[in-house]
Amino acid sequence: MYQPLYYVFIVGFSAFITFLAMPSIIHVAGKRHLYDDLGHFRKQHDHGIPRLGGVAIFLSFTITCLLFCATGKLLPLNYLLTACIILFGMGLKDDLSGVGSGTKFLAQFVACGILVIPGDIRLTSMYGIFGIYDLAYFPSVLLSVITIMMLINAFNLVDGIDGLAATTGVVANLLFAALFLYTRHYELAALSLAIVGALFGFLKFNITPARIFMGDTGSMLIGLISAVMAVKFIEVNKAIEAANMPQVNAAPALGVAILIGPIFDTLRVFFLRIIKGLSPFTADRNHLHHRMLRLGFNHLQTTVILTFVNLTAIVVVLTFSEFGNSALLLAMAGVMLAFNWIITFCIRSKERAHIALRNLFV
Numbered sequence: 001m002y003q004p005l006y007y008v009f010i011v012g013f014s015a016f017i018t019f020l021a022m023p024s025i026i027h028v029a030g031k032r033h034l035y036d037d038l039g040h041f042r043k044q045h046d047h048g049i050p051r052l053g054g055v056a057i058f059l060s061f062t063i064t065c066l067l068f069c070a071t072g073k074l075l076p077l078n079y080l081l082t083a084c085i086i087l088f089g090m091g092l093k094d095d096l097s098g099v100g101s102g103t104k105f106l107a108q109f110v111a112c113g114i115l116v117i118p119g120d121i122r123l124t125s126m127y128g129i130f131g132i133y134d135l136a137y138f139p140s141v142l143l144s145v146i147t148i149m150m151l152i153n154a155f156n157l158v159d160g161i162d163g164l165a166a167t168t169g170v171v172a173n174l175l176f177a178a179l180f181l182y183t184r185h186y187e188l189a190a191l192s193l194a195i196v197g198a199l200f201g202f203l204k205f206n207i208t209p210a211r212i213f214m215g216d217t218g219s220m221l222i223g224l225i226s227a228v229m230a231v232k233f234i235e236v237n238k239a240i241e242a243a244n245m246p247q248v249n250a251a252p253a254l255g256v257a258i259l260i261g262p263i264f265d266t267l268r269v270f271f272l273r274i275i276k277g278l279s280p281f282t283a284d285r286n287h288l289h290h291r292m293l294r295l296g297f298n299h300l301q302t303t304v305i306l307t308f309v310n311l312t313a314i315v316v317v318l319t320f321s322e323f324g325n326s327a328l329l330l331a332m333a334g335v336m337l338a339f340n341w342i343i344t345f346c347i348r349s350k351e352r353a354h355i356a357l358r359n360l361f362v
Contacts, residue, residue, distance in 0.1 A: 014197025054218025079119030091217035154262035155223030253328035
């Protein structure tokens with residue numbers, strides 16, 4: 001067990017590295033004209049902004065982990081950093097010159113395979129959801145790879161406005177760190193706090209008006225680390241059921257609640273694209289943050305509102321944890337669908353300049 005100041009130091013050191021590196025990255029990007037694609041219809045800014053903030057986040061996280069995070073069977077840091085390096089290389093190429101979706105998914109699949117198979121970072125049970133409990137090895141590997149890949153892309157998709165992806169990553173990993181400290185898994189808490197510090201340093205330059213974006217390099221790294229922390233949180237609670245250690249009730253539901261923003265937004269846009277006969281990976285402006293902007297909210301207000309909704313889902317799970325995972329997952333789905341319905345009602349009312357009950361339905 002480390003002293004509390006040790007964890008504060010990890011956050012501070014990681015934030016300092018990012019804060020120190022960011023001005024140089026912004027300067028080099030400006031000199032080399034490495035700006036965001038202004039011509040893309042999804043872009044929310046009218047002037048060139050570098051999208052290499054993920055480079056500083058990656059460097060800060062990696063240096064902090066190598067210096068201050070313990071390694072072992074519970075935390076195979078070598079496999080984790082290998083996966084991070086693979087995604088970093090792919091993300092950097094995508095941020096600089098673009099990468100085809102097939103190549104990107106192949107790199108993600110390889111990175112996730114390294115984590116799940118030799119790293120053994122995987123879900124071994126469904127914990128009674130859909131009446132399924134322990135999983136055989138192959139279904140466990142398949143479920144874990146799909147879950148981690150989905151979360152990597154979910155964070156990539158919510159990185160559409162200033163501060164949203166970074167704030168979501170900070171909230172998620174702060175909560176995972178607190179839960180790991182509560183369950184006495186101190187090395188996992190240190191890892192979560194390493195990415196929290198890196199994101200704190202980045203937010204100084206990304207909160208509206210943004211001076212830099214994190215790009216795919218940053219968003220995929222946040223998704224990867226958040227996914228790994230979610231899997232480890234769920235699994236360590238299973239492992240300590242019979243031990244005399246603190247346990248968190250309904251850990252799978254709580255893990256989903258912590259990441260419900262990116263999860264719900266991704267599933268929602270994928271579903272809508274599929275029913276329209278489009279590829280689920282077709283770019284559009286139908287994400288929750290885009291819809292909030294249509295209502296007149298700015299980037300900061302949208303980030304705050306979506307963070308509040310995320311925290312609401314977490315409070316619901318913590319308050320009603322005795323009801324079990326299946327019921328809690330349904331409750332969270334209801335909360336998020338209700339929130340989306342309210343946004344739809346407000347958009348229709350604004351566009352029609354008339355508030356009416358029919359706006360709830362058509």
